Amino acid sequence: MALLTKDEAFALMKKVLSYSKADECEVNLNGNENGNIRYAINSVSTSGKTFQSTLVVASAYGKKLGIATINEFDDASLEKVVRRSEELAQLAPENPEYVSFLGPQKYAEPKMFIQSTAAITPKQRADMVEQSLAVAKAGNAIAAGFLEDSMGFAAMMNSKGLQAYSTSTNVNFSVTVRTQDGKGSGYAIRGYNDVSKLDTKSATQIATDKAVKSSTAKAIEPGKYTVILEPAAAAVLLENIFFSMDARQADEGRSFLSKPGGATRLGEKMVDERVNIYSDPHNADLPTSTWNGDGRPQERVSWIEKGVIKNLTYSRYWAEKKGVKAVPGPDAAIMEGGTKSLEELIAGTKKGILVTKLWYIRQVDPQSLLLTGLTRDGTFYIENGKIQYPIKNFRFNESPIIMLNNLEELGKAERTVSTESNVNYLVPPMKIRDFTFSSLSDAV
Amino acid sequence: MKRRDFVYLTGMGAAATMLPIPIVGNPIAPERALEAIDPAMKKRMADVALNAGRSKGATYVDVRIGRYLNQFVVTREDKVQNIVNTESFGLGVRVIANGGWGFAATDKLDTDSVAKAAEAAVAIAKENSRLLSKPVQLAPQKGHGEVSWKAPIVKNAFEVPIKEKVDLLLGVNAAAMKEGANYITSLLFLVNEQKYFASTDGSYIDQDIHRIWPAFFITKIDATTGKFETRNSLSAPMGMGYEYLDVRPEDKIKSVTTLYKGRYDMLEDAKAGGRQAGEKIAAKSVEAGKYDLILDPSHLWLTIHESVGHPTELDRVLGYEANFAGTSFLTLDKWQSKKFNFGNNLVNLVADKTQVGSLGAVGYDDEGVRCGKWDLIKDGILVNYQTIRDQAHILGLDASQGCCYADNWSSVQFQRMPNVSLQPGKEKKSVDDLIKGVEKGIYIIGDGSFSIDQQRYNFQFGGQLFYEIKNGQIAGMLKDVAYQSNTQEFWNACGGMADESDYRLGGAFGDGKGQPPQSNAVSHGSSTTRFNGVNVINTARKIG
Numbered sequence: 001m002a003l004l005t006k007d008e009a010f011a012l013m014k015k016v017l018s019y020s021k022a023d024e025c026e027v028n029l030n031g032n033e034n035g036n037i038r039y040a041i042n043s044v045s046t047s048g049k050t051f052q053s054t055l056v057v058a059s060a061y062g063k064k065l066g067i068a069t070i071n072e073f074d075d076a077s078l079e080k081v082v083r084r085s086e087e088l089a090q091l092a093p094e095n096p097e098y099v100s101f102l103g104p105q106k107y108a109e110p111k112m113f114i115q116s117t118a119a120i121t122p123k124q125r126a127d128m129v130e131q132s133l134a135v136a137k138a139g140n141a142i143a144a145g146f147l148e149d150s151m152g153f154a155a156m157m158n159s160k161g162l163q164a165y166s167t168s169t170n171v172n173f174s175v176t177v178r179t180q181d182g183k184g185s186g187y188a189i190r191g192y193n194d195v196s197k198l199d200t201k202s203a204t205q206i207a208t209d210k211a212v213k214s215s216t217a218k219a220i221e222p223g224k225y226t227v228i229l230e231p232a233a234a235a236v237l238l239e240n241i242f243f244s245m246d247a248r249q250a251d252e253g254r255s256f257l258s259k260p261g262g263a264t265r266l267g268e269k270m271v272d273e274r275v276n277i278y279s280d281p282h283n284a285d286l287p288t289s290t291w292n293g294d295g296r297p298q299e300r301v302s303w304i305e306k307g308v309i310k311n312l313t314y315s316r317y318w319a320e321k322k323g324v325k326a327v328p329g330p331d332a333a334i335m336e337g338g339t340k341s342l343e344e345l346i347a348g349t350k351k352g353i354l355v356t357k358l359w360y361i362r363q364v365d366p367q368s369l370l371l372t373g374l375t376r377d378g379t380f381y382i383e384n385g386k387i388q389y390p391i392k393n394f395r396f397n398e399s400p401i402i403m404l405n406n407l408e409e410l411g412k413a414e415r416t417v418s419t420e421s422n423v424n425y426l427v428p429p430m431k432i433r434d435f436t437f438s439s440l441s442d443a444v
Numbered sequence: 445m446k447r448r449d450f451v452y453l454t455g456m457g458a459a460a461t462m463l464p465i466p467i468v469g470n471p472i473a474p475e476r477a478l479e480a481i482d483p484a485m486k487k488r489m490a491d492v493a494l495n496a497g498r499s500k501g502a503t504y505v506d507v508r509i510g511r512y513l514n515q516f517v518v519t520r521e522d523k524v525q526n527i528v529n530t531e532s533f534g535l536g537v538r539v540i541a542n543g544g545w546g547f548a549a550t551d552k553l554d555t556d557s558v559a560k561a562a563e564a565a566v567a568i569a570k571e572n573s574r575l576l577s578k579p580v581q582l583a584p585q586k587g588h589g590e591v592s593w594k595a596p597i598v599k600n601a602f603e604v605p606i607k608e609k610v611d612l613l614l615g616v617n618a619a620a621m622k623e624g625a626n627y628i629t630s631l632l633f634l635v636n637e638q639k640y641f642a643s644t645d646g647s648y649i650d651q652d653i654h655r656i657w658p659a660f661f662i663t664k665i666d667a668t669t670g671k672f673e674t675r676n677s678l679s680a681p682m683g684m685g686y687e688y689l690d691v692r693p694e695d696k697i698k699s700v701t702t703l704y705k706g707r708y709d710m711l712e713d714a715k716a717g718g719r720q721a722g723e724k725i726a727a728k729s730v731e732a733g734k735y736d737l738i739l740d741p742s743h744l745w746l747t748i749h750e751s752v753g754h755p756t757e758l759d760r761v762l763g764y765e766a767n768f769a770g771t772s773f774l775t776l777d778k779w780q781s782k783k784f785n786f787g788n789n790l791v792n793l794v795a796d797k798t799q800v801g802s803l804g805a806v807g808y809d810d811e812g813v814r815c816g817k818w819d820l821i822k823d824g825i826l827v828n829y830q831t832i833r834d835q836a837h838i839l840g841l842d843a844s845q846g847c848c849y850a851d852n853w854s855s856v857q858f859q860r861m862p863n864v865s866l867q868p869g870k871e872k873k874s875v876d877d878l879i880k881g882v883e884k885g886i887y888i889i890g891d892g893s894f895s896i897d898q899q900r901y902n903f904q905f906g907g908q909l910f911y912e913i914k915n916g917q918i919a920g921m922l923k924d925v926a927y928q929s930n931t932q933e934f935w936n937a938c939g940g941m942a943d944e945s946d947y948r949l950g951g952a953f954g955d956g957k958g959q960p961p962q963s964n965a966v967s968h969g970s971s972t973t974r975f976n977g978v979n980v981i982n983t984a985r986k987i988g
Contacts, residue, residue, distance in 0.1 A: 034960075036959070036960060037572065038767075038959055039575065040763055040764040040765070040766055040767065041577070041762065041763045041764070042577055043575060043576050043577035043578070044544060044572040044575040044576060045545070045764055046545055046547060046856050046858065047545070047546060047547065047568050047569075047572050048546070048547035048548060048549065048565070048568065048856050049547075049548050049549075049564055049568065050548070050549045050550075050854045051549075051550055051551070051552075052534075052551050052854065053551070067528070069530075069531075071551050071552075091606075092527060093524045093527075093610060095523070095524060095525070096523055097523065097525070122567060122568050122571040122572070123571055126571050126572050126574065126575060129575060130574070130575055133575065142763065142766075144763060144764070144765075144766035144767035145767050146767055146768070146959040148959070148960060174767055174768075174959075175767065176766045176767040178763070178766060178771075182771075182775075185766075252626075252627060252663075252665075253626070253665045253670060253672060254626075254627065254663045254665060254672050256987060258670060258672075259670055260667065260668060260669060260670030261667065261670070270987070270988075359770075359897070359898055360895040360896060360897070360898075361895070362893045362894055362895045363893060364893045364904075364906060364926060364983045365924075365983055365984070365985065366672075366674070367671065367672060368984075368985040368986065368987045369987065370983060370985050372893065372895045372904050372926075373895055374895070374897045374898075374902065376770075376897070376898055393897065393902075395895070395897075395902055395904060395928065397904075397981070397983070397985075399985055399987055401987045402985065402987060405988070422961075438904075438928065438981060439902060439928050439979075440902070441897045441901055441902035442773070442899070442901045442902070442930070443770070443773070443897035443898050443899035443900075443901050443902065444899065
């Protein structure tokens with residue numbers, strides 16, 4: 001299905017609702033086009049394009065819910081999908097946690113769609129990759145990378161009068177450059193809504209420089225070190241906090257935010273007072289949707305302010321039970337930074353380790369949010385304000401909560417992409433003391 | 445699918461983070477899963493794509509028409525949280541034109557849309573051919589004509605009434621709560637892949653694949669201290685029908701807890717789990733140091749997966765995964781030397797895509813290659829890798845090993861892991877025999893946290909249940925245990941394994957690899973195995 005305009009999407013969904021006989025009916029309509037190109041060993045490997053569209057109909061009788069879907073949009077198919085969802089609802093067991101659909105909401109206009117990204121051609125993708133390959137080849141190195149763009153629309157409507165519509169585009173690019181002898185590796189990752197901001201050449205130059213400079217790394221003893229985490233490395237640790245802000249888990253006593261006896265850490269200072277984390281769909285550098293999948297408005301929400309836990313995320317059921325506002329989980333998060341560049345952070349470091357990227361992050365203990373994983377693609381020893389030499393990769397065992405208590409300094413926030421979840425964030429580079437490295441790895 | 449979409453779908457909040465499951469597809473009515481699609485229609489659509497691709501200049505075309513059915517039944521404590529049936533149906537076409545690959549996919553199965561997808565794939569291949577360093581070289585593959593393969597299941601799980609599944613899960617929850625659990629989430633995750641493959645080699649292959657994963661996640665909280673512990677089910681995801689849940693006494697292994705072989709008693713495991721979650725709270729925190737480890741197959745499968753399965757993937761060895769999953773320390777020179785000691789001579793690891801009941805079993809892979817079995821590590825020596833058609837020539841092979849897989853019609857197929865399993869000991873030996881020989885050790889059951897570097901040297905694994913072994917005897921439960929090692933050191937520290945009577949499969953429902961990421965289901969078998977002198981760390985930390 002082509003990208004439907006708001007009027008076209010609403011007309012289609014109104015028709016769907018006109019067939020409904022249930023107590024309540026809600027319709028979600030999505031259409032997406034995705035294109036990608038992948039390369040390795042300085043040569044393109046796979047590339048593709050996919051088109052998908054989905055109409056989801058949810059019908060409810062009392063607390064019984066049925067969901068059905070279809071990707072054909074003639075009148076007979078539309079009526080069929082409504083009947084099917086109603087039959088399913090009649091068969092379903094009653095869900096005591098069912099909450100009636102939302103009524104009309106007010107949403108700000110989302111700003112996620114950029115025409116130039118929507119109009120990308122296979123030639124443009126190949127050109128961007130060609131530029132990346134040229135840089136790696138000029139550096140006598142070997143590149144592997146991935147460029148992925150998407151454009152689409154999302155719309156919803158229900159029998160209680162709720163209507164929502166948005167369009168979006170996105171492009172993510174990542175590149176790993178390795179030296180010919182396999183002894184050095186560097187990495188860069190970029191994410192934008194607007195493809196004209198993407199410079200595959202400069203990103204590949206950074207990765208190539210890191211590959212060359214990280215070659216023939218020295219082994220140093222594992223232990224506690226001051227680290228400077230580049231934004232891509234910090235994001236994959238921080239997002240474990242964002243993914244664990246669920247109020248119900250905290251209230252039930254099984255979260256890092258739980259306290260004995262059913263209380264939570266909401267309102268308590270848990271990390272350094274310079275830590276401010278929020279989400280804002282209107283941020284010009286990281287625009288996200290102004291509504292979520294169940295129709296709740298996405299607004300600016302402060303999650304950690306001056307080190308204090310300010311908000312938790314709620315399902316509509318749990319918020320109703322607790323009598324609080326049902327704040328949805330955000331689509332992206334922003335951590336406020338300082339004014340210094342990465343280079344200035346390095347210049348102000350007596351002894352420390354620069355970390356380009358962290359890899360294979362897994363939670364070891366949900367109670368302390370202890371995570372493990374490894375450094376990768378460019379790890380360097382800093383002394384007297386200068387990068388001295390590359391060092392071998394480490395495994396770490398550290399909690400992002402402990403890490404944000406050991407904060408030394410923040411640099412300037414920039415947009416980055418999680419190499420674990422693919423979510424985009426605005427995150428500063430950060431200097432952390434006593435970061436725990438537990439063993440050495442031979443991996444390059 | 446992104447993690448937050450999964451959270452939205454199941455409404456499980458943080459519990460979802462324990463489930464690395466991609467969900468592909470659209471919700472449907474349960475009875476629709478039982479409707480079959482006429483292979484003649486699939487052949488007609490496949491021919492449209494094959495002809496359109498060829499007419500635009502492709503020298504090779506393959507088409508996959510996939511119907512992917514999932515059913516999830518999710519409960520917590522005394523409530524049904526979610527019953528979802530999904531279907532994803534569409535066509536993916538892959539071509540070689542001007543020497544390079546192109547791929548396009550569509551969910552519209554009319555003649556025009558299918559031909560358009562084939563043309564788009566050719567256009568992409570031609571556009572990208574200027575970035576090729578050398579043309580694709582495919583290992584020869586004879587066409588199989590019109591053939592079919594069906595997983596040998598006993599009971600189609602999609603035919604079992606929802607009520608029976610709900611009753612089972614609510615019974616499991618009640619049993620765990622009665623034994624002291626504070627919370628439990630339980631679920632059934634069922635998969636049916638109906639895959640049709642056709643290629644210009646002359647193959648038209650219709651396959652029907654079934655998978656099942658029953659699982660639960662228990663939390664126990666100490667009200668006074670606020671400390672909590674979890675205990676996950678000891679089930680394995682399997683390439684089976686609902687018969688996996690038909691309990692048979694001969695499939696139970698009595699150890700410190702009951703272990704399961706080929707059939708799973710979910711109710712019994714939930715009772716044990718409820719009790720053991722409480723025991724974990726009271727357990728002794730491990731003292732860091734070197735221990736001899738006795739690893740149960742419900743745990744060891746994941747260590748095999750990460751430290752053997754991934755580094756023997758030839759695409760990683762060659763550098764095709766350098767930008768995401770990484771490369772491999774098992775470089776070609778180590779294989780060519782014929783004397784690289786991956787492990788000691790007790791270690792035999794086999795790749796097998798035919799093992800009955802395993803997640804990776806199929807008749808043919810996703811480029812029409814008939815599946816088989818081969819050695820990866822023989823008497824400790826690296827002897828082979830995992831290949832697909834455009835890699836076989838690199839190893840001097842005249843045919844692919846059949847390791848090509850795509851997780852959906854909309855994903856392009858690439859090299860994925862077959863079942864990789866550790867062969868049991870040849871001499872008669874029980875788990876008790878293994879434990880008896882250990883002075884200072886830990887017996888680990890069930891999989892937990894896992895992490896390994898991008899070349900597969902350094903790893904760290906947790907588990908579900910840890911028992912201290914002192915002078916050949918189980919001396920009580922431990923907690924806060926994780927072990928770290930280096931792959932080659934670890935497999936050279938293998939101190940023997942139990943015999944075939946203890947051999948069991950574990951597995952992963954959603955192994956991730958590739959860009960865009962794709963998921964693969966794969967089993968790993970072993971019997972209980974000993975590893976000497978492994979570094980154990982204590983994972984307890986305080987956050988103030």
